[in-house]
Amino acid sequence: MKQRIIIFTLIVLTGMTIAVVMNMQHYSDEPDSPVNRSQNNRLKVINPSDVNPKLVDPEIQDVTKDHTISDFSFQNQLGDTITKADVVGKIFVTDFFFTTCAGICPKMTTQLKRVQAEFKNDPNFLILSHTVNPSIDTVETMRAYAERFDADPEKWWFLTGSKHDLYIMARKSYLVVPDEADPDFDHGGESDFLHTENFALIDPDGRIRGMYDGTNPEEVDELIRDVYDLKKEYELD
Known part of the structure; x- marks a missing residue:
């Protein structure tokens, strides 16, 4: 028994x-x-086919692998020229905003201030904030905006350039904004800008590794955790 x-x-x-x-x-x-x-600390690589088609240029919507950000050349809040060469080998977060926005932009920038504080001593981390209203957001205007949020000009760049070039980066590189012809846009009005709450996390190889609602503190917490995972993946101290 x-x-x-x-x-x-x-x-x-x-x-x-x-x-x-x-x-x-x-x-x-x-x-x-x-x-x-927990097993491998590896984040998914995001390609155009993984993203809402409204946020992606039709020419690349079917791309399923090997998507990386394209070359670019913009001015930062100090008037310095920033190109892709300045971010190669770095982990960075990117967003699109405009300085006169009274809605989501201050919320997003406040969340990015949290991210900056978390990685303030990390030489391998950057933040790139692109204006979507370059006709108003001059270098001087963006410098004042950056100072309002205590942005470190060595770590956090507020970028301006031609609206066409900014639009191409948003749609074909970072995959974060709706089409300019979207019916929700009020053409000719303040809302006729590339406007999105989305943050994109880019790895040292220029690949998208995460997308987050920049107005949601919990998603920004996730972004911070994902940056640490990328640091482990790339063995960056």
């Missing part, structure tokens, strides 16, 4: 062990699962 109880107990324990292992395997196959993240 005692032997039967022992055998029965072993069978139950074996079944429970198999169930736990299978359950862990199921969740580890999902890219955003805690198990998968």
Whole structure:
């Protein structure tokens, strides 16, 4: 009798062990699962085909791999020219804003101030904020805006250039804004700007590794965690 109880107990324990292992395997196959993240700290590489088509230029909507940001040349709040060469090998967060925005932009910039504080001593991390209203957001205007949020000009660049070039970067590189011809835009009015709450996280190879609602503190918390994961992936101190 005692032997039967022992055998029965072993069978139950074996079944429970198999169930736990299978359950862990199921969740580890999902890219955003805690198990998968803790095992390899590797974030998904985001390509145009993974993103809402409204946010992506039609020419690249079917691209499924090897998407990286394109070359660019903009001026920052100090009047310095910033190009892709300045961000290669760095982890950075990017967004699109305008200085006269009284709605979501201050909320987004406040959240980015949190991100800056988290990585203030990290030489491998940057923030790039692009104006979507370059006719008003001059270098001097953006400098004043940057100072309002205590932005470190060595770590956080507020960028301006031609609206065409900014639009191309938003639609073809960072994949974060709706089409300019979207019916929700009031053409000719203040809302006729590239406007989005989205932050994009870019890795040292110029690939998109995360997208977040920049007005949502919880999603910005996730962004911060993901930056740490990228630092581990690239072995950046």
